[in-house]
Amino acid sequence: xxxxxxxxxxxxxxxxxxxxxxxVVLPMLWVVxxxxxxxxxxxxxxxxxxxxxxxxxxxxxxTLAKNYNKAWIGSHFSRYFLNxxxxxxxxxxxxxxFGSMAAYVLxxxxxxxxxxxxxxxxxxxxxxxxxxxxxxxxxxxxxxxxLTKAFSPVTQSLHLGRAVFSLxxxxxxxxxxxxxxxxxxxxxxxxxxxxxxxxxxxxAAMLDGASEYRIFFSVMMxxxxxxxxxxxxxxxxxxWNEYLFGLVFLNSDExxxxxxxxxxxxxxxxxxxxxxxxFAGLVIAMLPTLLVYIxxxxxxxxxxxxxxxxx
Amino acid sequence: MRRRDQKLFIATFLGPxxxxxxxxxxxxxxNAFRYSLLRWDGLGKPTWIxxxxxxxxxxxxxxxxxxxxxxxxxxxxxxxxxxxxALFFAYVIHQRIKGARxxxxxxxxxxxxxxxxxxxxxxxxxxxxxxxxxxNLLKSWFHRTQPIAFAxxxxxxxxxxxxxxxxxxxxxxxxxxxxxxxxxxxxxxxARLDGASSAGLFRHITLPLMxxxxxxxxxxxxxxxxxxxxxxxxxxxxxxxPNTHTMSTLMYSKVFEEYNIGYGTAxxxxxxxxxxxxxxxxxxxxxxxxxxx
Numbered sequence: 001x002x003x004x005x006x007x008x009x010x011x012x013x014x015x016x017x018x019x020x021x022x023x024v025v026l027p028m029l030w031v032v033x034x035x036x037x038x039x040x041x042x043x044x045x046x047x048x049x050x051x052x053x054x055x056x057x058x059x060x061x062x063t064l065a066k067n068y069n070k071a072w073i074g075s076h077f078s079r080y081f082l083n084x085x086x087x088x089x090x091x092x093x094x095x096x097x098f099g100s101m102a103a104y105v106l107x108x109x110x111x112x113x114x115x116x117x118x119x120x121x122x123x124x125x126x127x128x129x130x131x132x133x134x135x136x137x138x139x140x141x142x143x144x145x146x147l148t149k150a151f152s153p154v155t156q157s158l159h160l161g162r163a164v165f166s167l168x169x170x171x172x173x174x175x176x177x178x179x180x181x182x183x184x185x186x187x188x189x190x191x192x193x194x195x196x197x198x199x200x201x202x203x204a205a206m207l208d209g210a211s212e213y214r215i216f217f218s219v220m221m222x223x224x225x226x227x228x229x230x231x232x233x234x235x236x237x238x239x240w241n242e243y244l245f246g247l248v249f250l251n252s253d254e255x256x257x258x259x260x261x262x263x264x265x266x267x268x269x270x271x272x273x274x275x276x277x278x279f280a281g282l283v284i285a286m287l288p289t290l291l292v293y294i295x296x297x298x299x300x301x302x303x304x305x306x307x308x309x310x311x
Numbered sequence: 312m313r314r315r316d317q318k319l320f321i322a323t324f325l326g327p328x329x330x331x332x333x334x335x336x337x338x339x340x341x342n343a344f345r346y347s348l349l350r351w352d353g354l355g356k357p358t359w360i361x362x363x364x365x366x367x368x369x370x371x372x373x374x375x376x377x378x379x380x381x382x383x384x385x386x387x388x389x390x391x392x393x394x395x396x397a398l399f400f401a402y403v404i405h406q407r408i409k410g411a412r413x414x415x416x417x418x419x420x421x422x423x424x425x426x427x428x429x430x431x432x433x434x435x436x437x438x439x440x441x442x443x444x445x446x447n448l449l450k451s452w453f454h455r456t457q458p459i460a461f462a463x464x465x466x467x468x469x470x471x472x473x474x475x476x477x478x479x480x481x482x483x484x485x486x487x488x489x490x491x492x493x494x495x496x497x498x499x500x501x502a503r504l505d506g507a508s509s510a511g512l513f514r515h516i517t518l519p520l521m522x523x524x525x526x527x528x529x530x531x532x533x534x535x536x537x538x539x540x541x542x543x544x545x546x547x548x549x550x551x552x553p554n555t556h557t558m559s560t561l562m563y564s565k566v567f568e569e570y571n572i573g574y575g576t577a578x579x580x581x582x583x584x585x586x587x588x589x590x591x592x593x594x595x596x597x598x599x600x601x602x603x604x
Contacts, residue, residue, distance in 0.1 A: 013408075020418065020480075024418055024421060024477065024481070027436060027444065046441075047451070098328035098331060101327070101328055102328040105320075105324045106325075117325065117329065124337075128582055128583055130558075130562060130583070133339075134572060134576045134579060136339040139338070176331070179331060179335075180332050180334070181336055184332070184336075187328070212316070212317065240425065241428075244559075247544075258425070259426075262427050263545050266427075267545060275442040279435070279442075281431075282431050285425065285427075289423050289424055301415065301416075301419055
């Protein structure tokens with residue numbers, strides 16, 4: 001009796017798990033295979049497989065190609081993609097460099113003001129980005145003006161004319177805030193990590209006459225690789241998906257990152273019924289994160305308690 | 312000499328990151344409090360008006376209070392569903408069932424898709440215009456010919472509930488699963504010898520021993536709900552209605568569309584204070600719980 005009840009209970013649990021699995025996976029599969037259909041095909045046969053699969057021929061393959069071509073070239077997804085790669089790539093490199101520099105010093109050296117500086121970085125974990133957004137917007141105007149003025153003697157003497165420096169609507173402006181805003185999380189995680197590294201290695205290197213700089217770059221950084229990788233993954237995901245700062249600081253279409261480009265095609269009325277394009281754009285936007293996930297999911301889910309702080 | 316070298320090393324390593332952080336995070340954060348006390352259109356001369364912005368925000372009939380209510384809705388309604396689902400799934404997967412790894416990997420995936428992509432995915436699911444998944448399902452199952460505008464502004468908040476649950480449950484599942492795996496098996500064995508039921512094990516061992524992770528999870532849900540922006544912005548085409556404004560979207564509209572910088576920043580300051588309050592309360596709860604052990 002209890003055995004039968006138990007079996008019903010576990011069958012019920014399985015049914016719920018499988019139902020939720022379907023709810024998670026099916027919409028994504030639907031997006032992927034619908035991206036191979038023309039808008040007309042979607043209207044006529046919303047759930048059927050695309051003709052590329054049921055009747056693979058030149059014409060049905062063209063529908064698939066047309067959707068992706070429209071998204072990748074026509075709607076500038078190639079450009080958005082490259083912009084995202086550039087902005088996130090440069091930001092990540094700087095975050096890892098500056099973050100590990102600060103974390104290493106805070107973790108391994110005794111000096112006046114260490115506690116205060118640690119707390120200062122830590123307090124950044126409590127600051128929602130919304131708080132700094134507006135003042136930063138006006139600060140960027142002031143800084144751009146100041147930079148232009150400060151550099152005008154230099155540019156004039158080099159006969160470059162009147163060069164204008166701007167942090168608004170430039171990748172540099174976005175990268176600077178991405179790097180600065182990622183430092184609290186990065187420094188926090190890496191400080192804990194650098195504390196766990198053995199001191200003997202550093203002492204041995206010192207006896208060999210290596211300078212502190214050399215020790216950091218050729219001994220400590222390589223040893224810190226696991227920590228750096230964890231931090232890099234979470235910062236990558238956070239920045240690759242970032243929307244609000246991009247929305248405020250980038251206006252020109254040719255500078256937009258992937259989330260901004262995707263948002264603008266989903267918000268523009270002219271595309272509202274071009275479903276082939278919308279589905280293809282969505283697949284292009286989801287693909288890189290899917291790849292990262294497939295390769296790094298074990299590390300990601302293991303580091304979850306760390307990554308949770310990033311939000 | 313050696314000591315001076317070391318001091319120089321510390322300064323060169325700490326200087327650049329600290330300067331970046333101070334200029335682009337700390338100074339604007341500090342300025343936010345100053346801005347919230349001004350009346351300013353962003354161009355002319357700002358006027359100091361003390362706490363008038365906050366008075367206006369908290370006055371009866373202001374546009375802030377409905378926005379705050381929407382944030383509370385988007386925290387509590389999807390949040391409680393997420394907690395129940397994530398706890399249940401974590402508990403079931405923890406029992407080493409077949410396919411545990413597959414479930415964990417698949418459930419977590421939506422968590423890493425960008426919020427804009429998730430918004431577009433759900434726009435397509437809800438779409439009343441021919442391609443919409445739900446309307447097509449209704450049509451083929453119930454022969455309903457009149458499409459329903461699920462994501463209409465007047466009930467968009469309800470439409471966001473499944474989307475948020477869909478995208479976030481996997482994260483909390485993995486978080487709770489990690490906590491459950493940290494509980495020593497011997498605790499369960501001892502209780503089982505005393506004749507405890509599996510419901511009893513869950514209530515008296517699993518839940519109390521993962522209490523701090525559960526509290527942390529709730530805080531993440533609250534903070535996420537307080538900051539909610541992306542999906543509403545995209546689904547409302549950048550023009551949220553009074554039915555859908557959250558604190559963040561209202562802040563954006565006030566500053567960049569109505570040029571009311573002081574008022575917008577005052578909203579950001581209140582948002583920050585709420586995040587701070589949530590964190591402090593959770594700290595309190597956590598330390599008090601620890602003392603009991």
